[in-house]
Amino acid sequence: MASDLPPPYTALTRHPMMPQSSHDEAARFNFLTHFNRYLSGAVGAGNKLAYDKRVLPAFRAEYGRDPEHRYEIRDAMNEDPWHRMWSALKRNSMEMRQHTGRQVVLRQLDELDAMARQFNEQSDLLELDPAVEQPHYQTQVDIHCQPGGYHSEERADDVTVGANYDVGLFATTGGALGGLNDGGGQAVVEWAKAERPDWRPKRILDIGCTVGHNAVPIALAYPDAEVIAIDTAGASLRYGAARAAAMGVKNIKFVQASGEDLSRWDDGSFDWVQTTMFLHELSSKAMPRILAEANRVMAPGGLILHIEQPQYSDEMPLFEQFMRDWDAFNNNEPFWTAMHGQDLKQVMADAGFPRDSQFVAGVRAVVDPEIFPPSPDDGEEDFGRAAIWNAYGAWKPAQEHTKQAAAA
Secondary structure, three states: HHHHHHOHHHHOOOOOOOOOHHHHHHHHHHHHHHHHHHHHHOOHHHHHHHHHHHHHHHHHHHHHOOOOOHHHHHHOOOOOOHHHHHHHHHHHHHHHHHHHHHHHHOHHHHHHHHOOOOOHHOOOOHHHOOOOOOHHHHOOOHHOOOOOOOOOOOOOOOOHHHHHHHHHHHHHHOOOOOOOOOOHHHHHHHHHHHOOOOOOEEEEEEOOOOOOOOOHHHHHHHHOEEEEEEOHHHHHHHHHHHHHHHHOOOOOEEEOOOOOOOOOOOOOOEEEEEEEEEHHOOOOOHHHHHHHHHHHHHHEEEEEEEOOOOOOOOOOOOOHHHHOOOHHHHOOOOOOOHHHOHHHHHHHHHOOOOOOOOOEEEEEEEOOOOOOOOOOOOOOOOOOOOOOEEEEEEEEOOOHHHHHHHHH
């Protein structure tokens, strides 16, 4: 039905820093948007049919049992022609999305660089530190198939990677994040406002902000708060700060810094520490350090909130785990499978967040329903492509509670 189709690329909100797309470029993004929806839906459903009718019976015949781990399903499915075709198409759709975005950006890079420079010089929203090293786990692969990842530059002080991320995210998500691609950030705000309507955080830290799609809605929702958005990738921050300035946001600062070392901020500096689809980008050594630092800089009574895909568990069918694992092996997400296989509650507890202070909630992208239909509750399982996520969080115990617990 037409109502089930994604909106056209031209429905995106045109903020001043957004690269301009020609008719043909917009048509390519429209094709990729529909292509991704089609692969996740009608074509993707064939994977379960292939598993039930061919792969699982063959596995049982060979081993005399059902698969015991998602990796066994992966090895078996990788031999199936339908899954191989689907997987190749999905990989190619991501590569096409990256190349299409780069084409749009590179042909107008002079104008974009000049505009970003002007916004950043006048706004004072950007603080770069060239001494910050890029984590090795980010430089070894082109994350999300973006050439050079999110930290590289075509030339000194350019905005290529940030602009490419912004201009093509619509196609990657099938238009599910709204006119400003900020449905994730809006989802966080909606949850926080509903959870504690009278809460007035004074300082908020967003770790791994990229270009600020998710940090800016938080800044707009809490105009009296100071929002610090950090990332190691200066090239992404340069665009993100200019984007925020172009949108008139004044209470946010984009700072080049590593979440593994927040020593520039004192203990208890922030009322809210936030990450959005970031934990799965971290190595097994980096994540505990970032969580421990987040705990240190959080004020008593403060909130830590991580937006992520669901963790794998005994309750999640192995086939679903296998399908959700696709990004780990095919979309340059090397830490995806290990991160989602961990007991995240225990990892957070080890970082200083007591289990009885933790919670898991559901959040969904908040968009304009007249233009961007929300992800349906009763739709077919798309294994992570819908803009519906889990929020893993904790309210840090207040000072008195902490002292009482220590005394006990």
